[in-house]
Amino acid sequence: MLIKKRRPSDVLPSEITPESIYRDRRRFLKTSALAAAGTILAPEFVTAKPMEALESLDGLADSPFSTDETLTGYEEITTYNNFYEFGTGKEDPASLAPGRLEHRPWTITVSGEAENTGEFAIDDFLSGLTLEERIYRLRCVEAWSMVIPWAGVSLASVIQRAAPTSKAKYVRFDTLYDPKVMPAQASRGFSFLASIDWPYREGLRIDEAVHPLSFLATGLYGKEMPSQNGAPIRLVVPWKYGFKSVKSIVRIHFQETQPETTWAQLAPSEYGFYANVNPEVNHPRWSQAEERRIGELFKRDTLMFNGYAEEVAPLYAGMDLRAQY
């Protein structure tokens, strides 16, 4: 059982600024600063992003796994994304994905070493499962982090339904492959994007996948998932670097051998299969000891397993985390 201990440094839920007030404050700061700057400099017009109509998700159950740290703003979460299918720039997904990525109809294929394989329409796939809110820390391998209120279902509940066989030692997740929707998948020539063997693939050991923290998210901030964050359904594994949390999933495949995963394939010396957040094992080119929480100026210490050590450390008992990074 998980008993939450409140540390003195923890922020009380009542101290968290609601998103609406938070955004109004930002808008006020923006407009007033713009007005001031506009008298000196020609105002710079930011092109309006195509807004997606995202429905609210009602009746989300609370989770004991949620952190009470200050939430990262909705705007930051939805404009600072790594979703290379839409380009390598952080703003590319927000400017390209909405409108291109259709959230319905969406089919998820369950395949491999499981009893209940087949193709499922996403709404059938999710029906009957408890929709929860989980406020998780997200730590990117690039040394920045966010606190995100996800909505979705526990991965364990999905896996239970698929009924994997005893041969299912690993589970693999594939992102949609559709170059008409995802322009980077059509890249040719010498570009980095052309060197990626699309679709994007990620995977977990089966015991990691059924861990209660592993989550399939279908929304954030109490609304449906924005396209740029991996609509309509994405993985969230909060103790691993963000690239493990594969977006826009179309296939869940159970297999006996460790899957070939995209980043581990591209740069095996820099990104491993496990990719557990670990402040003691640096990326070959930069430190993982600290991270910049989006919205903060100074860096903060990175926590072992992104602060989820109590829950997940037993999964890796006896493993050399320097070798199995």
Add this chain to the structure above:
Amino acid sequence: MLTWLPMLRVGVFILCAVPAALLSERLLTGGLGANPVEALLHGTGSWGLRLLLVTLAITPLRHITGANWLVRLRRQIGLWAFAYAAAHFLIFIVFEHRAVLSSIVEDIIARPYILIGTSAFLLLMPLAITSTKGWIRRLGKRWQRLHWLIYPAAVLGVVHFFMLIRANRWTEPLIYAAVLVLLLGFRVLRRWRVG
């Protein structure tokens, strides 16, 4: 002579200040996005490098066009390049390392691209200090020899940029490298032909 030179200098000043002004404006209005520190770090670094290349372009341009007055803009542009590089270095020290010396030293030792970037900046420092008329007079012939340091500084700056590239976004550093090769090549060829 050259009555319009002061005007031109003011123009160059304004032009070189534009990136700083735009970066500040975006910082105040939230236009730098979700990670403003990273955006500032990249912005100041890029402009430092670009203006360093502009500084190095003055001499070849002067030789090609015969417009000798160009040299009288060089100090200002060089100092702007230094200012952007200094801002870049300062942001690195304060926001990446909370100005903790041990943390900075550790990073420099552990990561070659940080070492190379720091070296480039340290090489530019004496050039900025000795850019005054007084120092030029005092150093005489040695001044020119000292200011030859701009070449290794520019090379290290471009190498620094190359080493931190992720996701193979080579276009920008490749452009800088090509310009640098062109500018240095011009000097080598000229020296060789003049004999």
